[in-house]
Amino acid sequence: MPTNPDLPQLAAAAHPDLERHRDTNDRLRRLSDETIARLTDTGVLRALVPARFGGGERTLRPVIDATCEIAKADPSAGWVVMILGSGAFISGLFPARAQEEVYADGPDTRVCTVLAPRSTARQVDGGWVLSGRWAPSSGCLHSQWAILGFPGDGEAALALVPMAELSVEDTWFTVGMRATGSNLLAGTDLFVPEHRVLPLTSAIHGRFPAGLPESRYRAALMPTLAAYMIAPYLGMATAVLERVVAGADDKGIAFTHYERQRDSTAFQLAVAESSMKIDLARLIAENSAAVVDGHAEAGTFPDHLARARIRQHTGHAAQLCRQAVDDLVTAHGAAAFAESSPLQAYVRDIHAASRHAVANPASCSEIFGRALLGVEPNITDMI
Structure with missing residues (x-):
């Protein structure tokens, strides 16, 4: 495998294998061994592991893009990749002796x-x-x-x-x-x-153990985790958009004269609005990653307001992706909720995942509003 593989491309190439096991994973209530093996093959699970242990030590943007690709094929797999990637990143903040114990068996430790x-x-x-x-x-x-x-x-x-x-x-x-x-x-x-x-x-607050030189592990903790969390939401919303658009040639609109959804102005508007929401969420993720990585590489630490802004943006991105999915399945029609339809699984998954406390839009807005107005203390230290 090359030193800096194209993570999103490798993740996209895994789609057929991940999709094949998705229903089984759902029934098992866990990822199958085959899924974990395929994720390991992509390199995404070791992307945030320190390079001195054989990991990728990658910047945040390609990791977000790769995790988005994983979530398109299997949202649960994308979420687990995000959580385990976050674990790899946080492990890099611990003293060197602890890291050596964790990665004693190599970079594929999770x-x-x-x-x-x-x-x-x-x-x-x-x-x-x-x-x-x-x-x-x-x-x-x-x-x-x-x-x-x-x-x-x-x-x-x-x-x-x-x-x-x-x-x-x-x-x-x-x-x-x-x-x-x-x-x-x-x-x-x-x-x-x-x-x-x-x-x-x-x-x-940016006070890390001494003696660890890597800029990757001097990145702001909560902004890194919050920005990374957007990836699975983006993957799910993008997958629903692609599936709804792909079916628009073959599916009509009941009780209308439209034999193809694509010919309906209302359907066109719904697709356009949903795509715009996904685009905005992607721009948020890209900007958040650039802020996090920019500070880390410069050896600086974002102030309270900048960190609170990323929390707010994460909550808004999650909300945009969920709204896009809801609007798309409404435009697609009730068939989206048939057990045989893959769309219903994406609806269930994004409605569950987007309720994570870190992405709660009300809490995120209150955090950001207090930071903007200088109201202290804030409602949480997790900023």
Whole structure:
């Protein structure tokens, strides 16, 4: 494989294989081994792994584009790629000793994440002892390590924990994003050595462990995660647009004289408006990635307002993609909701995925509004 492969092209080439396993994944409520193997072949799962461990250490834009391509074929696969990619990025923020442990077996080690501090914790000599239940944990069934939030010493913190020390409870019974396998992780009296702990609030504000020179892992934490989250939404909306447009020659409009949807002015307007919303979401993703990577490469850190703006943009992009899907299936007609139609699965998936707390449009707007007006404190540190 070349040093800098064309990730979006490799992801697009995987479409037939990913689509073939999608229904099976949905029934299994997890990604199949075949799907994970194909994703590994594309290189997208190691794209944000540090290069010194054999990873891609890529900038954000090609990773977003590749993940969008994955989500077009299988939204759950795209979501898991985004979560595991985020885990790889966050792993690169930890002290070098922790990274060496995580990637001791090579760059295809996968790390799932649950950032919310859902545990009890007590500090002991040399580290912390945690007990808790963390969910939802997308991609945990395919991971060797987990990044788990916990209440640290005066601020929230993240712990790197081997999956072998955790139990997985089968709790993920949902209408949408079923194949993400976003189950619950549980652990009791887990000892986490100090070098596998990252103070979360400090990292959010750009205070990272010393001695790690890579610019990729000096990027703003929450803006990176928020910008990356747009990718699966874009993939789902783009797939629905392509499918609805492809069927417009063969499908008529019931109770009208239109034998082809494409001849209807109302249908043309619906497609145009939906395509514009997807284009706007894509521009948001591209701009957010450029801001994140630009600061990282320059060795600067975006201020509070710039970070809040990216949160706002992520919430708006998710809303645009969901609206585009809704408008497209309305234009397509009730047939979109037949079990045999692939469109109904995209509707279920985007309505589930776009409700993620990081992309909640009301919360994102309040975060941005407070930042614009200088109202302190903000409603969250996750900016």
